[in-house]
Amino acid sequence: MTDLHTSDTLDALSFAIFRVHGALIAMGDRIGAPYGLTSARWQVMGTVQLAGQPQTVAQIARAMGLSRQAVQRVMNDLEVIGMIEMQDNPAHKRARLVVNSPAGLRAYEQIMAEWARLSRSLMEALPAEKLEDSSATLDALTRALLALGPPPD
Amino acid sequence: MTDLHTSDTLDALSFAIFRVHGALIAMGDRIGAPYGLTSARWQVMGTVQLAGQPQTVAQIARAMGLSRQAVQRVMNDLEVIGMIEMQDNPAHKRARLVVNSPAGLRAYEQIMAEWARLSRSLMEALPAEKLEDSSATLDALTRALLALGPPPD
DNA sequence: CGCACATTGACAACATGATGTCAAATATTG
């Protein structure tokens, strides 16, 4: 009857992406809550940690694929609650460098430990191969979407 | 050295989900823009349309996996710009029924036509089978996440 | 029937992200 080779599959995948995105954010908020952190906040801290050295806000934003301003605001909040610290940048008077504070690092590590526990639970039900295939497919879709409509800035 | 069977794959998939979610939203905003609509707005309209009959805001929210309040606000905006209309609900004095207005339906259909065009482009580069597999995997992940931490409300 | 319970719309406060603008700092180029 209807043409099963057109957009139905992509519609379904889009729906699935929206739903799983929401579920991931909710889970991230839950495991960060005991430390006063949210998904957005500890993801930023994770990007700082992953870099291995102090980063500027703009560098972190690029690594996360977010706007500079969005990361800047989260970072300001994190500094207020003492989770990160700003260091002077010898190479740039305005662009200070972000590092996780000792307290921030402790919180982040506990969150990562909890996330690792949850990951193991989740992966008991989901074959690693399927997750890897999905990653590859979603990345390909992302590239195709960006190719059709490049983001500004 | 490190255990490659733990959370790395899920970490990578999570990143991929965040990125593709952002790219989908951006694309949806682009194709809705000529009609004064955004991703969120025409997705709500699409959910109304898909239902096949007038829906309450709460029904639409449940179908989309969003909070009642988020959908309500978007719906109010859509009513202001004449894209949807509210009908009295004989079964409930407060919970009026939403339908797409003639103008709203025209806009939605044009957006869907454009989305179908884009879908076909995208699917030329992405095998339908991989998209279907991803949908299934993401849905399984969503269910597993919800099982670990049921959403409130 | 009548009362506890769930659903619903309305409103408020907040978190997150995008976008736009400006001035300062830095990089590039002629």
Added chain:
DNA sequence: CAATATTTGACATCATGTTGTCAATGTGCG
């Protein structure tokens, strides 16, 4: 070296989503 372009932080505005609360409306059960 000097003019121009880019990068960056700061600030504002807006769209979207969450959570919480309240009163109005329905539902179901004794």
